[in-house]
Amino acid sequence: MDDETLRRAVNATLMPGFEGPDLPGWLAAELAEGLGSVCLFSTNIVDAGQVRALTDAIHAANPAALVATDEEGGDVTRLHHAAGSPYPSMASLGHLDDEDMTERVGFGIGAELLAAGIDLNLAPDADVNSNPRNPVIGVRSFGADAGLVGRHVAAYTRGLQAAGTAACAKHFPGHGDTATDSHLALPTITVDAATLAARELVPFRAAVEAGTLAVMTSHILVPSIDPDLPATLSAPVLALLREDLGFTGAIVSDALDMAGASGGGRGIPEAAVLALAAGCDLLCIGTDNTAEQLAEIRAHVLAAVAEGRLPQTRLLDAAERVAALSAAVAALRDAPGSFLTRSSSGTVKPQDPRGEARHEGPPPLSASGFWLRGPVAPLTAPVFLRLASTANIAAGDTVWGVAEHLADELADRLPGSTCADAADLAGLASVLDASAGRPLVVQGRDLARVPFLVDATAMVLQRRPDALVVELGWPELPGAIDIATYGSGRGAATCLIRLLAEGSR
Structure with missing residues (x-):
């Protein structure tokens, strides 16, 4: 040849x-x-x-x-x-x-x-x-x-x-x-x-x-x-x-x-x-x-x-x-x-697989794909705290969780909300001090697997036992979490915002 x-x-x-x-x-x-x-x-x-x-x-x-x-x-x-x-x-x-x-x-x-x-x-x-x-x-x-x-x-x-x-x-x-x-x-x-x-x-x-x-x-x-x-x-x-x-x-x-x-x-x-x-x-x-x-x-x-x-x-x-x-x-x-x-x-x-009008974009999403420890009450002007973790290499460096990139959704559903990040325990302590008196929603990916996240979650629950702990990664249930979203993408984050604004039904 x-x-x-x-x-x-x-x-x-x-x-x-x-x-x-x-x-x-x-x-x-x-x-x-x-x-x-x-x-x-x-x-x-x-x-x-x-x-x-x-x-x-x-x-x-x-x-x-x-x-x-x-x-x-x-x-x-x-x-x-x-x-x-x-x-x-x-x-x-x-x-x-x-x-x-x-x-x-x-x-x-x-x-x-x-x-x-x-x-x-x-x-x-x-x-x-x-x-x-x-x-x-x-x-x-x-x-x-x-x-x-x-x-x-x-x-x-x-x-x-x-x-x-x-x-x-x-x-x-x-x-x-x-x-x-x-x-x-x-x-x-x-x-x-x-x-x-x-x-x-x-x-x-x-x-x-x-x-x-x-x-x-x-x-x-x-x-x-x-x-x-x-x-x-x-x-x-x-x-x-x-x-x-x-x-x-x-x-x-x-x-x-x-x-x-x-x-x-x-x-x-x-x-x-x-x-x-x-x-x-x-x-x-x-x-x-x-x-x-x-x-x-x-x-x-x-x-x-x-x-x-x-x-x-x-x-x-x-x-x-x-x-x-x-x-x-x-x-x-x-x-x-x-x-x-x-x-x-x-x-x-x-054309939509069910023979209906052509489907564009994602189908309607809800928190029905989440795991909840128990009923979730509506929140007012919470602080959303992300605990830093290394991105999955396959996913790469992209936006995740509830943070500033969702400012419009937060303003619409949970006005008065603020977002913060903590990359170490000292930074976490500062956020906890600053958020005293406000509802606190803590988010992390693989909270039971990453050493910093294990320590950070324990610190949060010691100082703020009222905080809602949200697992955005693979959950180890029941664990020390209140909500598992099974993902940290925009779809999951917007559903989380809606859930916290309306409460579980």
């Missing part, structure tokens, strides 16, 4: 990210040479008009290229990173356990992505969050019960793809039973094959049966299946997806710049070779890639083919599966059974 064909085959398997709101020249050139996909992150998104112009430019450079992003809803959002996602988290949807609502949320997110020119959503999260101390999944998961997670993964997938956006269930074979973030190290799940099949694989089977077009791998070690290599780089682990679950779509790697894949001296180029050899088709590279980095990866992959470490047939198969995914997205948007309609001008518009 000629060198140019192999070069374009390698290009088809790569999905880099880049910095900034405009398509750089080097990336346009890569797209013209057959680059398979581009992943958008928060740094690429300013507003609706800008992101549509960006995706149009990507598709103009290569009409077959897939534009991907992580738009899970709740805490993980790219389109709404500046203001917070109006959609509930997956944990909130799982707690509510209304599959129709989950499907509508998937549809609403899919419709927004379609309008933005984005083809592939790296969602839903199909992890069973069986470890409550999980530092990277948490409220991104629908829950800790495999059957419940499976039902909602299927519903979200149906809604998303009904709107014309491809789903990508993640993180195969399941990142829920870990206490390590694979961005920083290599987590291990110590379960036997039977437990894996009965728990972790259940939601992925549901996603496959619901027709998901893609599945994303995880950088976790599963010694019962492969004691040596993480799932992304492991042929035995990915064989579970192909052979046991019967998945025939595209397998997408999690980002290869994460330590779980390229750490330990392996490097991204070698991780790319191993991922392709194991069965991955589309390689997520990272967030701020360069032409030089892609050239290095491409050269390393081609050398591996020449050396016989990567079969040429496997490389070509991966490129063909990426092309099939691109074609499937086009077919999804034109399928007779889809919920897409065309206006008189030919513009594609999503």
